[in-house]
Amino acid sequence: MSAVLLLLLAAEPPAPPPSVQEVEGRAALEVREIFERIGRNAPQLDGALSAAARALALEAQRSSGAAAASPDAATVAEAVSAAGAWEPRPRVWIIRASPLDAGLGALRRRSDLAVEPATHVGLAVVGEPDRGVMALVLADRKAEMRSFPRRLKLPGAHELCGELRRPLEAPEVFVTLPAGHVDKVSGVRATPTGFCATLGFRSTGRYAIEVVGSGPGGPEVAALFSLDVGDHPPGPGAPPPAEPTTPAGARAAILGRINALRSAEGIAPLMADARLDAVAQGYAERMAGEHFFAHIAPDGSSMDQRLRAAGFAYRAAGENLGLSGSGPMAAHLGVEESPGHRGNLLSGGFTLLGIGIAQESVGGQVRTLVVEVLAAPEARSGDPLGDAYRRIAEQRAQLGLPALTRSSQLEAVATEQARLALDGPDGPEDQTLAPDRLYHRVSQSVLGVESTSADLFIAEDLSQLPRSRGVADAQKDLVGVGAVRADVAPGGRETYWVVVIYAGRH
Numbered sequence: 001m002s003a004v005l006l007l008l009l010a011a012e013p014p015a016p017p018p019s020v021q022e023v024e025g026r027a028a029l030e031v032r033e034i035f036e037r038i039g040r041n042a043p044q045l046d047g048a049l050s051a052a053a054r055a056l057a058l059e060a061q062r063s064s065g066a067a068a069a070s071p072d073a074a075t076v077a078e079a080v081s082a083a084g085a086w087e088p089r090p091r092v093w094i095i096r097a098s099p100l101d102a103g104l105g106a107l108r109r110r111s112d113l114a115v116e117p118a119t120h121v122g123l124a125v126v127g128e129p130d131r132g133v134m135a136l137v138l139a140d141r142k143a144e145m146r147s148f149p150r151r152l153k154l155p156g157a158h159e160l161c162g163e164l165r166r167p168l169e170a171p172e173v174f175v176t177l178p179a180g181h182v183d184k185v186s187g188v189r190a191t192p193t194g195f196c197a198t199l200g201f202r203s204t205g206r207y208a209i210e211v212v213g214s215g216p217g218g219p220e221v222a223a224l225f226s227l228d229v230g231d232h233p234p235g236p237g238a239p240p241p242a243e244p245t246t247p248a249g250a251r252a253a254i255l256g257r258i259n260a261l262r263s264a265e266g267i268a269p270l271m272a273d274a275r276l277d278a279v280a281q282g283y284a285e286r287m288a289g290e291h292f293f294a295h296i297a298p299d300g301s302s303m304d305q306r307l308r309a310a311g312f313a314y315r316a317a318g319e320n321l322g323l324s325g326s327g328p329m330a331a332h333l334g335v336e337e338s339p340g341h342r343g344n345l346l347s348g349g350f351t352l353l354g355i356g357i358a359q360e361s362v363g364g365q366v367r368t369l370v371v372e373v374l375a376a377p378e379a380r381s382g383d384p385l386g387d388a389y390r391r392i393a394e395q396r397a398q399l400g401l402p403a404l405t406r407s408s409q410l411e412a413v414a415t416e417q418a419r420l421a422l423d424g425p426d427g428p429e430d431q432t433l434a435p436d437r438l439y440h441r442v443s444q445s446v447l448g449v450e451s452t453s454a455d456l457f458i459a460e461d462l463s464q465l466p467r468s469r470g471v472a473d474a475q476k477d478l479v480g481v482g483a484v485r486a487d488v489a490p491g492g493r494e495t496y497w498v499v500v501i502y503a504g505r506h
Contacts, residue, residue, distance in 0.1 A: 017129040018101050024125040027134060030107050031121060035114045042121075049090070049122025049137045051083035052076075057126045057135035060094045070094055072240050073324060073334050077226070080137070082150060083122075086223035087139040088210075088338070089323065091116070100125065100132040107134065112363025116140070142168055142222035143211055144194075152229045155201045160209065163194030164222055168213030171195045171222070174339035178205025178229075180265060182343035204230030210339040217294025218302065221338055243327035250328040251277070251355045254370070257332065258345050258353065267348050270374065276354020279310050280371040284356030287321075287369050291360060295319055303373065308460070313378035315463055318344040322370035328357050331370040350374035378461050384496060387463035388481045392500070395471045402477070409445040410480020410501045414454070417441075418482040418499040421456055438501070448505040451475060457498045458486070470502030478503040 018026070032042040056071055056079050071079075076092050093110070097103030103125070107113075113136075122137035145162035152158070164171055171194075173185040188197045201207060211223040241257075244250040251272070259269040283306060287293055296302050303319045320341045322331030335341045344350070356371035389406060396404060417438070435452075442452045453470040462483060470476055480503075483496045 017099055019129060020100065020125050020127060020132060023100050023104065023129075023132075023134070024123065026101070026104055027107060027125060027136075028123055030104055031113070031123065031136065034108070034110070035118075038114055040114055043118040043138060044120050046085070046120040046122055046139075048083045048085035049080070049087070049120055049139060050124055051122070052079040052085055052090075053092075053122035053135040053137045054124035054126065055079040055083065056092060056094065056137070057124045057133045060096065060135065061126055061133045070325065072326065073330055074240065074337070076137075077224075077337060081225040084147065084150065085122075085139075086143070086145050086211075086225045087120075087137075087141065088221040088224040089334075090137050090139045091118075092138075093134075093136045095134040095136075096132075097134065098131040100127055100129050100134075103132070103134040107136075112365045113138070115363035141165065142213065142220065145211070145223050148209075148225075148227075150225070150227055152201060152227065153231060155203055155229055157198055157200045159196055160199050160211075161191065161194065161196040162211060162223065164211075164213045168215045168220060168222055170214045172212045172219075172340070173197045173199070174210045174212065174343060175199060176208035176210075176339040176342055178203060178207065180261070180346075182339050182346060184343070201227070201229045208337060208339050212340050216296065217292070218296040219340070220294070221340065224338060240333060241329050243329050247328075247357050250357055253329060254332045254355055254372070255353060257329075257336070258372075261336070261342075261345055265346055267346060268351070270350060270353040273352040273354050273375075275310060275312050276352055276373045276375060277356070278354070279306050279312065280354040280356030280373045281358070282306070282356065284358035284369050284371040287371075288358040288360035291362070293321060293323055293369065295321065307373075307375070312375070313460055314375045315378050315461060316347075316349045317373065317375040318347065318350065319374070320344055320370075320372040322372070323367060324370075325365060325367050328368050328370050331368050332372075335370070335372065344372075344374055347374070349376055351376050384462040385481060385483055387461070388465050388483065388498065388500070389479075391463055391465045392468070392471055392479060392481070395467050399472055401472070401474055404479040404502070405477060407446060407478040407480045407503070410442065410478055410503060411482060412480070413441055413445055414480045414482030414499040414501045415484065416482065417454065417501070418456070418484040418497045421499065422484050422486060422497040442501065442503055446478065446503055446505075449478075449503045450506050451504040452501060454499055454501045457500070458495060459498055460495050462496060462498065465498065465500075468500050468502070470500070473502060473504070475504040476502040477505060 035042040095103045095106050117140040118138040119141045120139050125134045143162050143164050175183045185197050207227045212219050213222045244253050320335045322335040324330035352375050354373040358369050438454055439452045443449050455468040480501045482499045486495045
């Protein structure tokens with residue numbers, strides 16, 4: 001007799017795929033681990049940036065672009081601003097996945113997430129378990145801003161307050177008006193925790209608001225967002241222009257856009273200048289090669305020094321920097337959206353333009369850097385000493401301080417000191433401007449002097465004299481400038497040794 005043993009094997013049903021919320025939670029953990037694996041602090045999950053990420057993920061879900069496609073800069077800026085955030089240059093990743101949790105593996109394989117500074121992150125996952133989109137928004141936050149409306153029903157005044165993160169300081173606020181003009185907001189006030197400024201919105205339309213701080217790398221945009229005034233939002237913007245295929249084509253396209261902006265404002269067009277192109281191109285290539293992005297290079301050199309080293313004499317100059325993963329036109333469009341940079345583009349004081357374009361690879365991703373140098377060539381007045389006094393008066397007025405009185409006695413002492421410095425064996429390091437010696441010499445010439453200070457410069461154009469320390473001293477009420485012409489510099493330009501003496505009387 002045989003027995004038949006029947007084994008009934010009961011297989012468990014397959015586990016259901018993780019939900020959208022579960023994938024989002026795992027993605028947040030994955031981002032943290034990506035940073036911690038290389039010894040970096042993970043960015044803080046931010047609600048406003050996550051709201052922006054959700055808007056971008058939903059837009060990507062609606063679109064039918066390629067899996068690697070990223071939203072353009074205007075779409076990102078709109079999402080960040082509408083969500084209540086203020087990041088000027090967030091980095092965005094869009095990952096489409098089927099099934100949805102396959103996006104976690106794609107996220108884990110990214111080599112470009114943690115290559116740059118990031119203090120905050122926004123994360124959102126949308127779709128269904130079988131198919132969906134993951135969006136990340138990474139930002140290196142430079143300021144903390146108090147909540148500010150993004151839509152107003154009626155024109156009016158509102159208070160903008162915030163705090164710059166170190167090392168940024170000296171906040172400035174710029175506003176692009178609906179008509180395209182740029183205003184620099186006066187009366188930015190220091191508070192116990194940061195700064196505040198009153199912004200006036202006088203008409204309906206869209207405004208762009210920007211906070212700029214000064215740091216070791218020069219001026220830097222710390223916050224940027226837009227605001228709509230009125231019941232009806234503006235219509236959809238024009239699609240971004242196509243990226244040119246050659247550097248020459250990109251330069252021509254950027255110049256054309258800038259001059260179109262200027263023409264709309266009734267401002268004369270800029271002319272391309274080969275000398276400024278060379279300065280801008282050299283700096284773009286340097287930033288790409290050394291992987292930095294700032295107006296002041298790591299060695300401390302500035303735009304002024306780059307222009308002077310190239311032998312370009314000017315009476316006014318400005319510099320815009322743009323950066324994009326899409327190309328030079330996208331980088332320039334970011335410049336246009338920044339009120340402070342836009343102010344440079346619309347300045348009637350500039351007549352010439354140089355453009356530099358370079359590419360760098362960061363974490364396997366190619367980015368384009370654009371440098372725009374705007375300038376007005378030197379126009380000598382024939383009165384260099386008068387130029388110096390006018391320059392000092394402008395600087396004093398910008399600081400909101402009373403005008404200084406021109407002193408012929410101080411001028412004579414300053415001229416004497418400039419000649420001694422020029423002829424001295426130690427050149428600019430000569431001790432002719434030693435404080436005790438200077439005070440003794442000035443007090444012999446001007447009665448009632450209680451304090452003095454002096455600065456020595458070597459300058460080609462006295463209308464562009466750098467700011468002296470004494471110009472910001474409210475206790476000083478007299479000024480004297482001495483300028484002695486030196487040997488002709490390379491390129492046939494005259495140079496001057498200049499001493500500026502400030503004095504305060506009781």
